[in-house]
Amino acid sequence: MKSLLLWDIDGTLINADGAGCRAVLQAMKDCFGVEASFDGFELAGRTDRQIMEWLMVSHNLENSKEIFQQFSARYIECLNREILLANIHTYKGVESILQTLHHRDDIFQGLLTGNLSGAARVKLECLDLCRYFSFGAYGEDGADRNTLGPIALQRASRQHGYDFETEPDRVYVIGDTDRDIVCGKAIGAVTIAVATGFHSKERLATANPTLLLDDFTEPAEFFAILNDPLPYPA
Ligand SMILES: [Mg+2]
Numbered sequence: 001m002k003s004l005l006l007w008d009i010d011g012t013l014i015n016a017d018g019a020g021c022r023a024v025l026q027a028m029k030d031c032f033g034v035e036a037s038f039d040g041f042e043l044a045g046r047t048d049r050q051i052m053e054w055l056m057v058s059h060n061l062e063n064s065k066e067i068f069q070q071f072s073a074r075y076i077e078c079l080n081r082e083i084l085l086a087n088i089h090t091y092k093g094v095e096s097i098l099q100t101l102h103h104r105d106d107i108f109q110g111l112l113t114g115n116l117s118g119a120a121r122v123k124l125e126c127l128d129l130c131r132y133f134s135f136g137a138y139g140e141d142g143a144d145r146n147t148l149g150p151i152a153l154q155r156a157s158r159q160h161g162y163d164f165e166t167e168p169d170r171v172y173v174i175g176d177t178d179r180d181i182v183c184g185k186a187i188g189a190v191t192i193a194v195a196t197g198f199h200s201k202e203r204l205a206t207a208n209p210t211l212l213l214d215d216f217t218e219p220a221e222f223f224a225i226l227n228d229p230l231p232y233p234a
Helices: 019-032 048-058 065-085 094-102 117-125 145-160 178-186 201-206 220-227
Strands: 003-007 107-112 171-175 190-194 211-213
Touching: 003 145, 019 048, 019 065, 019 117, 048 065, 065 117, 094 107, 107 145, 145 178, 171 178, 178 190, 178 201, 190 220, 201 211, 211 220
Parallel strands: 003 107, 003 171, 171 190, 190 211
Antiparallel strands: none
């Protein structure tokens, strides 16, 4: 039997030290001449597309496919620069887990992230984490995070020739916000929340994840649920 792990990036695998926020605000300035801010908008768990479209709408900017592509391209350029200045790091325990799972032939690992694919690449490449993920669903695939789960399942099934769409109980969605948990539940997956990122353990608990962890430094429970999710309530 195979299992599929779908990982969020920011707050879950890595702390990018706000580089993404600074890069997207710089891109707003470069593309539209607008000094924007995120005041009054909660970013945690949102997709890049959702965040960028919110910025454009809130400044009455015209949105079209071409304009969004230009904005995205500039964002990635800015992120490449910001990432060099940021104190970006992988959370403690994460790389050891990724490495262990990478060597198991019953586990496939992919990304289920709000990041644009280009942004995911920039952030993960500088920490040498890209090699653990063979596919992903990304911010450009949809503004609403809940639309990304089915896309990730389709890509996983195509990539690995194994039909996870009919076995959602073998799929694990791992993230640091209640939006990750809702997104995982929307595809019937086992949900694992980790309180290293944007939401507190108390807030994550209200979304009722299958497993709730402080961090990945003591991974015994994490590996236990991968081996057998059945003892855990849905
Ligand atoms: Mg996150």
